[in-house]
Amino acid sequence: MGYVAVKGGAHAINNSVLLYKNRRLEEGIDIEVEKIKTNMRQLINQVMSEASFYDRDTAALAIKQAEGNMEEAVFLMRAHRSTLPRLYYSTITDTRDMFVERRISASFKDIPGGQILGASPDFTHRLLDDSLKELSEGPLEDISYKEVGYNYKLYKLPKVIDYLEKEGLFVRDEENNDEPDDITKKSIEFPSTRSQRLQALTRGQTGAVTSLGYAEIRGYGFTSHPNIGECRVGQQPVFVDIDDEYGEYFIGDFEMTEIDGFMPDVADDQTTADEDMLIKIGYGLVFGQNETKAIAMSVLDYSLEHPIDGVPTSDDEFIMFHIDSVESTGFISHLKLPHYVTFQSKLDRMRQGREDQK
Amino acid sequence: MKRKEWSALIARYGRDEAIEFFETHKNDLDFEVISGPELGLTMVKMREHAQNSLFYIGEVLITETKIRSGQTVGVGLIKGEDETFSLALSFIDLVNKCSEFTEEFNMMIEKLSAIEDENVKERTERILQTKVSFDMMND
Numbered sequence: 001m002g003y004v005a006v007k008g009g010a011h012a013i014n015n016s017v018l019l020y021k022n023r024r025l026e027e028g029i030d031i032e033v034e035k036i037k038t039n040m041r042q043l044i045n046q047v048m049s050e051a052s053f054y055d056r057d058t059a060a061l062a063i064k065q066a067e068g069n070m071e072e073a074v075f076l077m078r079a080h081r082s083t084l085p086r087l088y089y090s091t092i093t094d095t096r097d098m099f100v101e102r103r104i105s106a107s108f109k110d111i112p113g114g115q116i117l118g119a120s121p122d123f124t125h126r127l128l129d130d131s132l133k134e135l136s137e138g139p140l141e142d143i144s145y146k147e148v149g150y151n152y153k154l155y156k157l158p159k160v161i162d163y164l165e166k167e168g169l170f171v172r173d174e175e176n177n178d179e180p181d182d183i184t185k186k187s188i189e190f191p192s193t194r195s196q197r198l199q200a201l202t203r204g205q206t207g208a209v210t211s212l213g214y215a216e217i218r219g220y221g222f223t224s225h226p227n228i229g230e231c232r233v234g235q236q237p238v239f240v241d242i243d244d245e246y247g248e249y250f251i252g253d254f255e256m257t258e259i260d261g262f263m264p265d266v267a268d269d270q271t272t273a274d275e276d277m278l279i280k281i282g283y284g285l286v287f288g289q290n291e292t293k294a295i296a297m298s299v300l301d302y303s304l305e306h307p308i309d310g311v312p313t314s315d316d317e318f319i320m321f322h323i324d325s326v327e328s329t330g331f332i333s334h335l336k337l338p339h340y341v342t343f344q345s346k347l348d349r350m351r352q353g354r355e356d357q358k
Numbered sequence: 359m360k361r362k363e364w365s366a367l368i369a370r371y372g373r374d375e376a377i378e379f380f381e382t383h384k385n386d387l388d389f390e391v392i393s394g395p396e397l398g399l400t401m402v403k404m405r406e407h408a409q410n411s412l413f414y415i416g417e418v419l420i421t422e423t424k425i426r427s428g429q430t431v432g433v434g435l436i437k438g439e440d441e442t443f444s445l446a447l448s449f450i451d452l453v454n455k456c457s458e459f460t461e462e463f464n465m466m467i468e469k470l471s472a473i474e475d476e477n478v479k480e481r482t483e484r485i486l487q488t489k490v491s492f493d494m495m496n497d
Binding site for chain 2: 088089119153301
């Protein structure tokens with residue numbers, strides 16, 4: 001009987017997979033991966049960030065294969081990534097070298113260099129645009145140009161905290177060049193290190209990171225909400241050193257979003273009066289343009305660095321073990337897969353219990 | 359020019375020029391392919407600005423090629439999947455190390471530098487059209 005059941009299962013599974021693969025084409029016309037890459041930019045940003053694997057072509061292919069299912073696309077990316085050798089580690093990458101395409105501050109109106117809105121949906125009305133039902137070739141409208149005075153370079157734009165540092169409102173810690181931990185190579189042990197926390201947060205599921213960050217500032221942790229000191233989005237150059245005495249080698253520019261969140265004091269803050277006069281930062285940095293996630297990351301970074309007893313969003317194990325897309329969706333979704341033996345034994349015990357009661 | 363600079367210039371603006379350079383000169387220098395072009399990953403190490411420490415943001419896809427002429431090894435690295443470009447870059451790295459085709463290389467770099475200047479200017483002007491001018495909000 002056991003053998004027959006397995007054979008029947010294989011037949012059903014094969015056909016289930018075929019139905020799944022066919023469904024996409026049965027319900028409409030096929031779409032080129034290139035079109036997903038160019039039209040679904042923000043979806044690709046989320047998938048790359050949660051997969052912790054940056055390649056727009058691979059992400060577009062994963063999204064097509066997954067029929068737009070985020071968790072499945074991230075799973076495909078992570079699986080593909082595991083088949084590739086890690087050839088290099090980059091040299092230390094600093095967002096001060098980013099070619100800034102968007103830089104805003106919610107804390108200071110007059111930041112040196114100005115508020116640069118870049119490309120953003122922040123000020124759109126969120127009304128559906130019927131014109132998008134028609135295909136168009138290229139941009140429909142050109143932006144209007146007027147002369148804008150500036151005397152700085154967007155690829156060397158100082159950070160807001162650099163100006164605050166000059167005023168003595170922010171103190172830059174000494175450079176810590178200790179090699180970071182890598183949670184893809186070594187399992188997290190608690191208490192976690194800062195590098196482990198930041199790596200777990202940046203690859204966390206967007207919804208999970210956002211929800212937990214929201215819980216923290218809604219009242220479970222902070223008593224007031226933080227302000228965004230700087231949100232910068234742009235193209236970050238990355239270099240490797242291949243150790244052949246000819247210096248660094250450029251491999252590419254990668255879109256990133258960085259948040260310096262100015263954080264409020266926490267209830268049982270142990271800081272001194274002098275430290276209270278300084279700005280405290282929670283840090284967020286993610287692949288792609290993912291501003292909400294990066295803001296939430298900065299909130300959670302700070303809440304984990306300044307834990308409050310009994311607050312779940314201050315608990316590194318609670319946060320880090322539950323925000324990973326593949327781990328959380330994998331465990332939840334596995335509940336629907338066959339558990340016949342374990343459930344049968346429970347059923348047997350229940351039946352036996354009823355018999356005994358009689 | 360340091361490799362840090364020419365590799366950025368060519369990667370950003372000179373894919374066609376690099377491939378043309380390779381096709382033009384590949385038969386004028388004896389070399390063999392050691393490995394690749396092959397796909398691999400680079401783990402990106404970031405400096406965070408709250409405590410000035412380091413962490414890994416994630417991996418990026420790259421294509422790597424290694425070629426050799428005598429004892430000199432040329433390496434071609436480029437983001438994404440691009441075998442042709444990676445091979446061309448490995449050749450350019452090799453000829454730079456061997457000090458070959460210097461004049462042709464410098465001409466290519468000069469051309470790409472001009473393209474970069476124009477590109478950065480155009481991008482900067484476009485992005486700065488979204489710079490808020492608070493003084494003019496009531497106009």
